[in-house]
Amino acid sequence: MVRLFIFLAAVALVLLILALISGLSAERVRNAPRAVWILVILLIPVAGPTAYFLWGRPVRRTRRPSRRPSAPDDDADFLRSVDSEQSRRDRELLAQWERDLHQDDEPDRP
Incomplete structure (x- = not known):
């Protein structure tokens, strides 16, 4: 008891x-x-x-689902923009390296 x-x-x-x-x-x-x-x-x-x-006690209202992703890696548009930005930089860097390489291969002309 x-x-x-x-x-x-x-x-x-x-x-x-x-x-x-x-x-x-x-x-x-x-x-x-x-x-x-x-x-x-x-x-x-x-x-x-x-x-x-x-x-x-206050009644909890159900929250509407947010249209914004909660984290950047959940946002497909953000990932695409990062990927395209990085790809653009990579292409520019590669083009610069190729120009430098071709300049080194060409003999100096007087």
């Missing part, structure tokens, strides 16, 4: 802490001002946090 009491007390404490953290960190709460919810959570042992989670 004592173990059950300790377990229920631990559950009530965890519920209280979670509700308190959620109530203090939420941008907005529903159905009452934040101060009222904090008092309800603190003064009514199990029913306060339960009521907060049922009626006070």
Whole structure:
């Protein structure tokens, strides 16, 4: 019986802490001002946090999927632009090397 009491007390404490953290960190709460919810959570042992989670906690809105990729390597347009930019630089460098090589091969003409 004592173990059950300790377990229920631990559950009530965890519920209280979670509700308190959620109530203090939420941008907005529903159905009452934040101060009222904090008092309800603190003064009514199990029913306060339960009521907060049922009626006070803000409803999470589903976020619309972002049209922008989250990382540069997820963006195909970015990868194409990087690849084309690097390819252009490589082609220019190769052309310069070929010009230098051909200039070295040609004999000097007076």
